[in-house]
Amino acid sequence: MGFLEGKKILITGVASNRSIAWGCAEAMHRQGAEIALTYQNDKLKSRVEEMAHKCGSDIVLPLDVAQDADIEALFKSLGERWDGLDGIVHSIAFAPREQLEGDYVDAVTREGFNTAHEISSYSFAALAKAGRGMMEGRNGALVTMSYLGAVRAVPNYNVMGIAKASLEANVRYLAASLGPKGTRVNAVSAGPIRTLAAAGISDFRDMLKKVEERTPLRRNVTIEEVGNAAAFLCSDLASGITGDILYVDTGYNILGLG
Numbered sequence: 001m002g003f004l005e006g007k008k009i010l011i012t013g014v015a016s017n018r019s020i021a022w023g024c025a026e027a028m029h030r031q032g033a034e035i036a037l038t039y040q041n042d043k044l045k046s047r048v049e050e051m052a053h054k055c056g057s058d059i060v061l062p063l064d065v066a067q068d069a070d071i072e073a074l075f076k077s078l079g080e081r082w083d084g085l086d087g088i089v090h091s092i093a094f095a096p097r098e099q100l101e102g103d104y105v106d107a108v109t110r111e112g113f114n115t116a117h118e119i120s121s122y123s124f125a126a127l128a129k130a131g132r133g134m135m136e137g138r139n140g141a142l143v144t145m146s147y148l149g150a151v152r153a154v155p156n157y158n159v160m161g162i163a164k165a166s167l168e169a170n171v172r173y174l175a176a177s178l179g180p181k182g183t184r185v186n187a188v189s190a191g192p193i194r195t196l197a198a199a200g201i202s203d204f205r206d207m208l209k210k211v212e213e214r215t216p217l218r219r220n221v222t223i224e225e226v227g228n229a230a231a232f233l234c235s236d237l238a239s240g241i242t243g244d245i246l247y248v249d250t251g252y253n254i255l256g257l258g
């Protein structure tokens, strides 16, 4: 029996079979969870439906986090299928491509800054707010995906690092807010992984190579490993953990630059 047996978990952010969200869906399915997936737009719908089938699920719902109506409709539809919700995985981020290259001060604009924060950080609070009713009293958990750029100045990551710092603060404020109702809130800070979102970061290949050369485990992390950690955080095995950032990065974050 898996450690998520009987749990109902909503997973956002599947765009391809390389998505971190897909690593989460597969890991959680392996551990016995029932899964619902979301897709950002019609182009992704049939692909995400096929992937949901692989996890034994036919609950596939639209979600553009820039639209309040989508967020409201998501939980309404979910409420028609499930009598409650035990977990939400938030695996969504976006910044315009031109924000993710070159010098931070040169690249940053008001619009780029606002978009990155709205899609990558506010959306986590918005999902928590809209989903909390379905999660109340079930010892549920929310998990989001962060990156080292939240706490270090990483070349080219630029405004996304500031949005991730906001996301990590969001984890702490949401944990304090939802804890009294029994809901936990955590983040996984993943090492770099080749995904569609990562392709938008300038010199990403170089980043993967540098990590592989220097990190304690001498390799990059996989979506399976990130998925397993997210599954743990959503499970009762992690019942004492909230407001935390769990690094799943083959140890890279512990290194000094000397």
Ligand code: NAD
Residues within 6 Å of the ligand: 012, 013, 014, 015, 016, 018, 019, 020, 021, 039, 040, 063, 064, 065, 066, 090, 091, 092, 093, 094, 119, 145, 146, 147, 148, 189, 190, 191, 192, 193, 194, 195, 196, 197, 198
């Ligand atoms: P991905 O491209 O597979 O996933 C990003 C997802 O965000 C996509 O499914 C996309 O549809 C969704 N998205 C973007 N804008 C949206 C919107 N307006 N509404 C709804 N969904 C929207 O890439 P990924 O690397 O799996 O990214 C998932 C998360 O992991 C992101 O938060 C990313 O910052 C984080 N992360 C990635 C890495 C990495 O190196 N790949 C490392 C650490 C953290």
